[in-house]
Amino acid sequence: MNIKKFSEATKLTAYTVRYYEKMGLLKNISRNSSGHRWFTEQDIVWVAFIKRLKDTGMPLEGILKYAELREQGISTSEQRMKMLQDHALKLEENITEQQLNLKKLQQKITYYSDVIKVQ
Amino acid sequence: MNIKKFSEATKLTAYTVRYYEKMGLLKNISRNSSGHRWFTEQDIVWVAFIKRLKDTGMPLEGILKYAELREQGISTSEQRMKMLQDHALKLEENITEQQLNLKKLQQKITYYSDVIKVQ
DNA sequence: CTACAACTTAGAGCCAACTCTAAGTCAAGT
DNA sequence: ACTTGACTTAGAGTTGGCTCTAAGTTGTAG
Numbered sequence: 001m002n003i004k005k006f007s008e009a010t011k012l013t014a015y016t017v018r019y020y021e022k023m024g025l026l027k028n029i030s031r032n033s034s035g036h037r038w039f040t041e042q043d044i045v046w047v048a049f050i051k052r053l054k055d056t057g058m059p060l061e062g063i064l065k066y067a068e069l070r071e072q073g074i075s076t077s078e079q080r081m082k083m084l085q086d087h088a089l090k091l092e093e094n095i096t097e098q099q100l101n102l103k104k105l106q107q108k109i110t111y112y113s114d115v116i117k118v119q
Numbered sequence: 120m121n122i123k124k125f126s127e128a129t130k131l132t133a134y135t136v137r138y139y140e141k142m143g144l145l146k147n148i149s150r151n152s153s154g155h156r157w158f159t160e161q162d163i164v165w166v167a168f169i170k171r172l173k174d175t176g177m178p179l180e181g182i183l184k185y186a187e188l189r190e191q192g193i194s195t196s197e198q199r200m201k202m203l204q205d206h207a208l209k210l211e212e213n214i215t216e217q218q219l220n221l222k223k224l225q226q227k228i229t230y231y232s233d234v235i236k237v238q
Numbered sequence: 239c240t241a242c243a244a245c246t247t248a249g250a251g252c253c254a255a256c257t258c259t260a261a262g263t264c265a266a267g268t
Numbered sequence: 269a270c271t272t273g274a275c276t277t278a279g280a281g282t283t284g285g286c287t288c289t290a291a292g293t294t295g296t297a298g
Binding site for chain 2: 115
């Protein structure tokens with residue numbers, strides 16, 4: 001598919017898609033006869049994973065490192081697994097922290113609702 | 120306390136403390152005879168709350184809006200409560216999303232550990 | 239055959255949130 | 269009196285992650 005379809009499918013702008021390719025997150029994107037990028041379903045799956053890492057707080061630099069390991073094939077599986085384990089651990093900690101944050105916010109909301117009742 | 124003690128207490132750099140004051144997050148910070156900022160324990164509590172909002176994804180612009188309502192006194196309690204309720208709702212949704220993300224990452228890790236076993 | 243939309247590139251611009259620099263003031267210690 | 273070091277300011281610079289511009293090429297419809 002062309003960049004327009006791909007950007008619709010991934011919900012990235014075409015600008016961002018080109019940016020990701022330029023910085024090395026998207027590798028081996030083929031071109032058609034007139035030099036336009038041609039994306040596959042597999043590229044969509046890969047972007048979905050990039051987004052998951054990004055949305056869980058991994059900087060693009062970290063995702064790039066993963067992408068480079070991935071490009072080198074199966075021999076880097078262990079390294080990639082290690083990266084994901086470290087990341088998952090941080091994510092778990094972050095979720096716990098956010099649950100505490102939520103609780104504290106809810107306490108403050110309760111405090112406000114008491115203030116308002118008295119007003 | 121002076122800016123150094125305050126930055127240690129809040130774990131913000133002195134640069135960031137000044138930046139927060141300049142942009143309006145920190146209001147009514149008094150000065151000593153030589154023009155240096157003088158912070159109180161209450162300022163530490165307030166920064167802790169700023170950090171909670173920030174760490175849960177509220178942009179400084181939003182926190183600034185809250186700070187301005189807060190400065191106007193008790194009459195804005197309801198507005199502030201509304202802000203916190205909206206924010207807490209988004210946070211709750213985000214936690215749910217991150218829990219799903221974590222699950223998916225863990226599945227991928229399991230997949231990797233199978234790949235490695237076979238290798 | 240020409241208009242027009244969609245693509246291409248390199249590189250500039252933008253935004254949030256800091257982070258630092260330069261030039262200056264001030265208080266405390268020797 | 270002088271050095272040292274912490275503070276002050278306005279404003280410039282940095283970083284991450286896009287977002288856009290300009291100039292050019294290509295494919296399709298009228």
